[in-house]
Structure formats: structure tokens, C-alpha cells
Amino acid sequence: MADTYLKLHDGFPENRKVVAAGGDAAWLHVCALAYASRNLTDGLIPEGVVPRLSDRKQPTKLATKLVEVGLWHKAGHDCPRCPEPGVGEYLIHDYLHHQRSAAKVEEIKGKRAISGSKGGAQKAANAQAGAKQNPSNLLGGSYDAAEANDYPDTDTDTDTDTEEKEPPSSGGRAADISPEIVEAVDRVCDHLAQRIVANGCKPPTVGTRWRDAARLMMTADGRTEQQIHAAIDWCQNDEFWRSHVMSMPKLREKYDALRLQASAKKGRGSPPPAAPPATSPRDRWMERQ
Ligand SMILES: [Zn+2]
Structure with a gap:
């Protein structure tokens, strides 16, 4: 509960439905998204909850506005993308297309x-x-997976942290991630976990955040598996960095700092004493930069 996030598309304020609904209704909508996420309702909002969602006046009117513009649905709606809410409930349009x-x-x-x-x-x-x-x-x-891949409407879709993609096996937008990437993600996560344990620390939890960070390093940041592998070796061999890079998200965050430091240390001609000069992970890593 403490560290769950919503997705809101960065075009949310300009979305035509949001503009049509107005600022007060839009805030009620955001509060409803947060309510549904906190309470794991899959986008359902009981009518009785609406007045307590936000501090905006006339919440029932605002809810009606949200239904009119199509951001929310009531029972009997005709939106082909959304399931049917019960009587006395609202359903946030496209909730399950964008939120967990x-x-x-x-x-x-x-x-x-x-x-x-x-x-x-x-x-x-x-x-x-x-x-x-x-x-x-x-x-x-x-609804079928093909519909989930269909992504024309951006009402509730915004990424507020780095943990935004579903694992490939579960369909959705990440379904086009190749099996090679999935395997490489597992390999680099295992490698970092093993190096952390080898340094005498307790085994880290390799979860979605780790895998997402590893995947994004390859797909969004353009790092190769070998580069990530070498960066892991370099930072885990470094007395300072090993205590600062204890997770894959942290490795992703610090990647450039690590790369620059590795480069600077190499430039000063001070390779780690234990490493054979031409074949150390750092050198191999540097050669690929
Ligand atoms: Zn809908």
C-alpha cells in the first residue's frame, strides 16, 4: 500500500474528456483513481464513496459530468472496452487497461x-x-488481450515512476518484448543478486522493480547485457559503490555515474590490484562504451 503508484498519462490535463469535465471533476477523477488503486477495486467506485473522495463541492454533479464525458460509466453503459459495473457503482473507463x-x-x-x-x-x-x-x-x-493492446485512449494513463510495465508473460503493452530480453533480464538480475550476496550482504528481493529496471536499461537506455554485466562487476568490486548499488533500479539510476568513474579511474591508470589489466570486467566494460 505504501509504495503503490497510479499511472496518469502526461497528456491528461489536455485530454478532451478531461477538459470537457472541468477541473473539479478532473480532480474527483484523480481521487477516484487513487481510491480504486488503494482499495484494489479494479476501477469500481461505489456511489456512496463519491462524496468522500475529494474536497470538491457537489460531488454527485461532478460524477454525473464524468459519466457524461465518458471518463466514468454507470450500469448499462455502451462502452465496448469496459465491463459492466453493478447498480449503485461507477466504473472508471479503461481502468484495467492502464492500472494494475x-x-x-x-x-x-x-x-x-x-x-x-x-x-x-x-x-x-x-x-x-x-x-x-x-x-x-x-x-x-x-475482454481479450488484443483489446488490452489497443491503446487509443489515454484517460488514465500516466507513468509516475519507473515501475510501469507489466511482465511480458502477462500480455499488455510489454507483450512485444522478445524472449531474449526476458532471459537477459533474468541473467543480469541473478548476477547482481549473486554479487551482492558474495559481498556478504543478505540476498536481495528480485521482483518486478528489478526486472523492470533491467529491461529498461536494455530497451530504453540502450545498454547491452554485457555492458550491464560488466557494470555490475565493476561496482561490486568497488568498495564505495558496492554499498550504494544494492538493487537493479539503483544500478540503472547510477549507471552513468559508474561509467564516468570507471572511465576516470582507468584514465588515471589505477586498475584494481586484483584484476588482470586487459580482461578485467571494468576494462571490458570500458571498451564497449
Ligand atoms: Zn469504457
Whole structure:
């Protein structure tokens, strides 16, 4: 709960539906997104909750406005992209296309727990079994994966942190990530985890945040697997950096700083004493920069 995030598209303020709804209704909408995320409702908002969502006046009027412009739905709506809410409920349009479903959140929690404890592993197995039985978790309705890939409407889609992509196996926008990348992600995550343990620290939790950071280093930042591997070796061999880079997101954040330091140290001609000069990970890493 403490570190969950919404996605809001950076075009949200200019979205035609948002503009049509007006600022007060838009704020109610944002508060509703936060409510649905906190409470894992898959986008459902009970009518009775609406007055408590925000400090805006006339919340019921604002909710009606949101339904009019198509940001929210009521029972009997005709939006082909969204399942049907119950009577006395609103449904945030496209919620599950952009935000995490309750099943997905449980699955992630389970995966994070896997490396924490055996109890966690059991919980994760249960969560994954549940996710398999009900892959789309759609309020009793269903939509297919092709629709989830269809991305014309940006109402609720904004990335507020780096943890924005689904694992490739679960469909959605990350479905076009190649199996090679997926395997490379696992390899670099394992490598960093092993190096951290080899330095005498407790085993880190390799979860979605780690894998997302590793994948983005390759797909968004243009690093190769070998470069990431070498950067891991370099920082874990460095007395200062090994205590500062204890996770894949941190490695991604500090990558350029590491690269520049490795470059500067190399320039001063002071290779680490234990490393053979031409074949050390640092040198191999530097050669590729
Ligand atoms: Zn809809």
C-alpha cells in the first residue's frame, strides 16, 4: 500500500474528456483513481464513496459530468472496452487497461515474497495459480488481450515512476518484448543478486522493480547485457559503490555515474590490484562504451 503508484498519462490535463469535465471533476477523477488503486477495486467506485473522495463541492454533479464525458460509466453503459459495473457503482473507463488489476497486485506481492520466505513462496504460488485461472480478472466480464493492446485512449494513463510495465508473460503493452530480453533480464538480475550476496550482504528481493529496471536499461537506455554485466562487476568490486548499488533500479539510476568513474579511474591508470589489466570486467566494460 505504501509504495503503490497510479499511472496518469502526461497528456491528461489536455485530454478532451478531461477538459470537457472541468477541473473539479478532473480532480474527483484523480481521487477516484487513487481510491480504486488503494482499495484494489479494479476501477469500481461505489456511489456512496463519491462524496468522500475529494474536497470538491457537489460531488454527485461532478460524477454525473464524468459519466457524461465518458471518463466514468454507470450500469448499462455502451462502452465496448469496459465491463459492466453493478447498480449503485461507477466504473472508471479503461481502468484495467492502464492500472494494475487486484490480481496483478497480488501476483507481484507474491513474487516479491518468494525470495523473502518459504511462507511467501507459498503465497506467491497461490497468487500465481489464481492469476492463471483468471488471467484478466475483469469484474466477472471479459475482454481479450488484443483489446488490452489497443491503446487509443489515454484517460488514465500516466507513468509516475519507473515501475510501469507489466511482465511480458502477462500480455499488455510489454507483450512485444522478445524472449531474449526476458532471459537477459533474468541473467543480469541473478548476477547482481549473486554479487551482492558474495559481498556478504543478505540476498536481495528480485521482483518486478528489478526486472523492470533491467529491461529498461536494455530497451530504453540502450545498454547491452554485457555492458550491464560488466557494470555490475565493476561496482561490486568497488568498495564505495558496492554499498550504494544494492538493487537493479539503483544500478540503472547510477549507471552513468559508474561509467564516468570507471572511465576516470582507468584514465588515471589505477586498475584494481586484483584484476588482470586487459580482461578485467571494468576494462571490458570500458571498451564497449
Ligand atoms: Zn469504457
